[in-house]
Amino acid sequence: MGNTISEKILMAHIAAKGSVKPGEFIEAKVDVALANDITAPLAISEFKKSGFSKIFNKNKVVLVPDHFAPAKDLKSANQCKILANFAKEQGIKNYFEIGLMGIEHALLPEQGIVLPGDLVIGADSHTCTYGALGAYATGMGSTDLARAYIDGKCWLKVPATHKYIYKGKLNKWVGGKDLILYTIGQIGVDGALYKVMEYCGPVIKKLGMDDRFSMSNMAIEAGARAGLIEPDEITKEYVSGFKRRPKYYYSDKDAVYEKIYEWDVTKLEPQVACPHLPSNVKPVSGLKNIKVDQVVIGSCTNGRISDLRIAAKLLKGKKAAKGVKLIVFPATQKIYLEAVKEGLAEIFVKAGGVFSTPTCGPCLGGHMGILAEGEVAIATTNRNFLGRMGSPKSFVYLSNPAVAAASAITGRITHPAKI
């Protein structure tokens, strides 16, 4: 009986060599242990309380102050300072101060910190993003991170895998975000609870890395532990410039899947998740006359350069509708600079938008765009839970960057083909 890609990566990382079976508890060695300004302070204080003084490996611990950074208030400044101090004290190379920083899940692949075949744990639920590279990446809590700081290991229950096969040809304005929203709409927010999602099929083979990252990013919104895509030429091209060498794993032909879904997505139109769950998904043409007060384009889901290019294509020479607050935030400093050089930043500013430094701020109602009572937003982010972006009486719709940009122009949720 064969194994899936995720089982093979886990097998290569178990402390005691051998095979792994779904449902089994294992202790595994981690390649990357990530935390941010919300989760690292708790991990660091647990680590310090444990009585250990040196982290297991200063090259494998990554700290990114991105959630409430640049510090939004005194308390978050103090939290960020804990990361800076710990990085200095432990000699952690991969600490990213603002100015070098980016939203963690866009930053780590861009910097070559995560590579195919890695086992990554992150005290952030969207750590699953790196599955797009063919890595096993999963979100955990701060105490898990504190433990990894001690001995470089984590405990895991080996998940069973669900396979998702996408067939057909994608329409214009439809991308990875629409595939994952459609998928979550079909299976629900607990449709892949405790499972690994493995995305494959001819449609995935043609998707660029940015779209793949969007898909893996939202595996957690279906309750999954990870969302993987087997590496191919597109993956290899993406990681070709990095010093550390990747390890490529593939699912066996006779690998065991607990469930297999197969969809022809030829007729799929852009998808929108309506308040207040990522599974409350409708095709964009099914949403009539929904006025928006704010449009947010960015985040670890859709803040990459190809996302900004799509948005800029629609917004070029246009203005955001009167009264609509348009916020565009590139995911990393590198993407920011590219957007400036390519003239995208100018397009957004001329459209009456805000072009912001990288931050997770608006996505989780942290800062840089909190919604007031009664306000409606369309966002390219990943969660639309009640109160997620501000007031418990506000409303968040999730979409791809094209729908968000089109909606900014008209002031209503709009199919990009109408622009």
Place this chain on the structure above:
Amino acid sequence: MIIKGKVHKFGDDINTDDIIAAKYLVSTDPKELGLHCMETISPEFSQKVSPGDIIVAGNNFGCGSSREHAPLAIKGCGISAVIAKNFAAIFFRNAINIGLPFLESSDIDNINDGDMVEIDLSSGIIKNITQGKDFKTQAFPEFLQDIVSSGGLIEYIKKKEKK
């Protein structure tokens, strides 16, 4: 370990933003977090909880973010245990790692808001005192029981390192 308390009942898919909104994540103090527990969906919740009370919920409890502040807020506001049909995976491991007692049970439809309930963590038996009914649930696998009985993940690792 026996836990007894009054039930606060919730539905399916209670997410981590419901349990503790992101704006409060500038603290790691359980007591401070506890003051805002469930605030988005039940603004008076932290005042209604008496020490020892129990949360009972449906499917996918704790879905969303990895914030350990969520189980900490639940503990911090005085809740002694959570019973749900099932838990989101990251919340599940966070609860184990910080030692928040919880049980998975499909029988929660037989428990009402305000009922007095007694749970025995080692046997997995839930007694609904108000209704005079008992339910048996599955106890945790040995590996997880070891972590919980050590007093959480860090204590478990310290014990292992000493061996």
